[in-house]
Amino acid sequence: MNPLPFLFFFILSCTTKPAETHTQATQENPQKVLKPEFKALLDAANLNGSILIFDSQTKTFYTNDFAWSEKGQLPASTFKIPNAIIALETGVVENDSVLLEWHGEKRVFEVWEQDLIFRKAFQVSCVPCFQEIARNIGGERMNAYLDKLGYGGTIQVDSVTIDNFWLHGESRINQFEQIDFLSRFYQSELPISQRTEALMKNIMVIEDKGTYKISGKTGWTYSDERNNGWFVGYIESEDKVHFFATNFEPKDNSNIEAFNAARKDLTYEGLRVLGILK
Template structure:
């Protein structure tokens, strides 16, 4: 028994030591990208092979914010695991009512609802999942600090006190990619398909954007990962406009800034 305890203790110490050895490197290039695009915020990138985090602003990256549509990643997982949604071809019928965006005014399959960030589609999913199961799965998945009640079930990721920071976003994505979420392989494969963005000679890109607007203030996300031949890089970008930002172009900047930053570490 003594020997077993010693082995367990050593294992724990090694695990803690490895975690504490994760480096955080400040990248002035990331700040230049942020400044030149007239926004505020942080780009956080994790090199899985080197076990290194890169950012221009680690304080910003450690501050929790509403997940907005980045929540569609765990939301889709919960929908599939509870069988509320059968697969990525499950159809969400448009009821004919006017919606915030024209692209939402049509019947959409899950993969399109995910890519187009169809809020009404995912509100329908949330109501079918219910408060109890949503909280049970969120506890299991450990996605930030979500505050889910019967009153905010279909909006908690868009307004209120729910929050997640950039480090937590990357931690969640790492556990998803490394099959550590204790979900079915089928669900993992579906998530990979619906979050796929592009494949070029350099990498395969997977991710999800998010945008919350509170009292006229914008906050934008782009989270995901890129797979290269020899490595995987995880990213979580969170930005806000300043007085010089063109708000019409702001949604595009989340992805553009992230891809520019990745060029400085690959």
């Protein structure tokens, strides 16, 4: 049984909103290196897709499949990164401790069935919480900020689709675009306040071991009978930063729990292949 039934929505007509394209990293003539070791990791897990890692020092992209990395996918919950940024910038959410109340309705996961502060809602990927935030931002402001931030490839959003466009429909972002957005965010190149940037960099931390720190966000959609999973972010280690965007789909849906865990696990293994994560 698929764990995400809430992702089924009626197909709604939207206005196509292509975000302003920023490809700073790719405009610097990066090297592109094919890593068959990444493919072996995905094959062993019965997955189709790619692990894309960018070394910002040497301007080198590593992946097992450049064609897959260039293919647009629904953003899924990776969109919580720009959604959270826009919420903070517009004042829809004042800070990372704002309480998002639960009103007793049934939700897909038990961890969502409670009052959550904004930071925790991001970290447990509370979809209903961020749907409410998106509705409060509204279609007009969402479009304006997505243009301002230069987010993604083609994003479809209007007043009707405001709370589901990242989960269902025709909005698309690819792995290179994910890394470009994260790179500009990390390097303080987004037109946002220092306060928002600092709050987000704290909210996004997943693991801090002293010798390295990993920040980012997972995502998962089920659409047209396809499960599609994301893990995007960056790792800081030894005074260096590497960006990653993993996207894949199971060859069959027989082991969804393993697919869920693989988003992070295989990204970590890819980082180990490159000697970034020990």
